Amino acid sequence: MHKGKKIAEAIEAEAFINRVYDVLIEDVIEDTSNLPSLYDIQEKANKVIKDKALGIINKEELDRLKKNIDFSAVLSFFRLENKEEDTQLLIPIEHGDPLYVALDTGLSPEEEENIDVYKNRNRAVVNITTEVLAYTWFFEPVPREGGGGSGSVIDPRGYIITNYHVIENVNKVFVTFWDGSKVEGDVIGIDIENDLSVLKVEMLPSNTGVIPLGDSSKLEVGHKVLAIGNPFGLDRTLTAGIISGLGRPIRGENNIIIQNMIQTDASINPGNSGGPLLNRQGELIGVNTSILTSRQGSVGIGFAVPSETAKRVVPDLIRYGQVRRGWIEWQVQPLFRELVLYAQLEVTKGLLISTLEKNSNAAEAGLKGGDPRKRVQYGRSTIYLGGDIITKIGDVEVSSMSDLLESLEQTAPGQTIAVEYYRGRQKRTSSITLVERPERVLIEQTRGFLSD
Missing domain, CATH: 2.30.42.10 (PDZ domain)
Incomplete structure (x- = not known):
């Protein structure tokens, strides 16, 4: 398509969006004034626009625009101006926060939501590998590769939460970030009873991000969840599912029963241990810990330590190295x-x-x-x-x-x-x-x- 036609169509599309925007923006701001995050504002704005756009814009005009405008060309044009926005148009509002109005990209709302959560959080998920000591026939220590798992960056100072069993009885712990950089981490606290541990690295790579802790006490069976981890060494893999059960008592590898575990059908496999279980807002509401398996393999039953447990024990792990009980x-x-x-x-x-x-x-x-x-x-x-x-x-x-x-x-x-x-x-x-x-x-x- 000719560049001049691309720009003309982009201008026409922008004029159309602005007509919707001018009518709706006061409602959107009023409806979202008390919402806590930009994510909620975006979600509410899209819902308001979908609900009201057909009533504001003449349906024939809307159909004409949809039929005549090459939206892929429009998006290509706006990508030049907004390189970080691959699928959405950026429209600034008066108080400086961006309001995103989604065009028809062929994605379902759930797909868009999954993509957004993954884009916002995957860089804060790390791959954890370990080194253990083995001994020769002459009782000489020899370092060997140990097991591994996943972890979540929960603090910009370099604190990472994972499972205790991921780093149990190891000699060294290594953390690999989204950009491929690998550093040695320090185990600064362990909580065997909840199978949690906290690691510390000296410095995070730029643009790593942090995963905020959500409120697991508000979860309901049926809520959608997402898991990001490194199953079988496949780094930052995304799986989705729902909350299948709450308050499960699960016996851990050390024979201690962990209370109030979250049950999910989101696929969790070896290497996912210690990774985040996320809600729709991208908040960590659980630390993926174990799966129920059979000889035939995974049966779709996974368990995560709830974020409320993590909130309770992590401050002690950082300050004292253990939980003061x-x-x-x-x-x-x-x-x-x-x-x-x-x-x-x-x-x-x-x-x-x-x-x-x-x-x-x-x-x-x-x-x-x-x-x-x-x-x-x-x-x-x-x-x-x-x-x-x-x-x-x-x-x-x-x-x-x-x-x-x-x-x-x-x-x-x-x-x-x-x-x-x-x-x-x-x-x-x-x-x-x-x-x-x-x-x-x-x-x-x-x-x-x-x-x-």
Whole structure:
């Protein structure tokens, strides 16, 4: 097409759009004055225009314009003026924010939405690879390539959120960005109970972007979600689906149950772990963590840690390297069949208090430990009988170490929690003021000592 004709058609199209714009802009500004983001303004504007344009512009004139104007030529012309706008016209409004009015590009609203979210967020998704140490026959350490996953840049200072299992027991962590640059990252915080970790890099490449944390508490089953990650090493792959379930308790690789997981049918595969699950606004509402599989492969059931959990734990991970949680000062032993029969216990499920320090918070609350004279050996463990048997902490019934961790997962030092227990046949309740969880518990977790 001749360049002069292109410009003439572009001017005619612009005049048409401006006629719609002049009539609608006051309504659009009024309707969107309280909306929080430019994305919402754009979405509302497009809806208003679609609803009202046919009533404002004579239908015959609209049909004539659609028939006679080569919209691809118009868009090509405007691309020269607005190189970042590949599919939309840019019309400035008085207060300086751009209002985008979509032309008929042949894309459905859902396709346009997917494209927008991907364009705005994919550069903030990183590929994480690791290095582990192996040993020769002579016990000499040899570095080897480890596993990998995905992550999301959540802060312009270089903080990246991912899964703990992605970086578990590794020697080094490497982060590859959208532009191909690869740097070593530092693991600055881990939360085993929620399978989350935070990495830090010294500097982000320009135009990397940040993914904001959304509100997972507002999710409903049926909401649309998008996942971006690096499945099988295919970097920044986009998949889409819906929220299939909420509040799922899922047992992780370390045998600890993660509460309130988001279930989705968006395709999540090896390499997606740690990547973002996004809502329609491009906000991170979950950290993709695991999938339910069969021998035939993925069955379309994936799980993500909700963003509300991330919001709660990430500040502690950045500041302290771990989450500051409450703790009860005791040594407990989960009951098992042989112990119940040997000690002739009245209770078959619970945590037996084996030892208790005199000045511990549990002792101050009136709980009783085992009798040093009633010692039994079970494997490598020494168990002292005669102590109270804990059956419930807060709202959680406890019979294992993972139950104990779950019951205290959302607590903080200084908080008071109710404990139900049996002393002989008598059921009792006490309130315990929690202390800060000692570092040894985190170390034992990382070594698997607290697994059931």
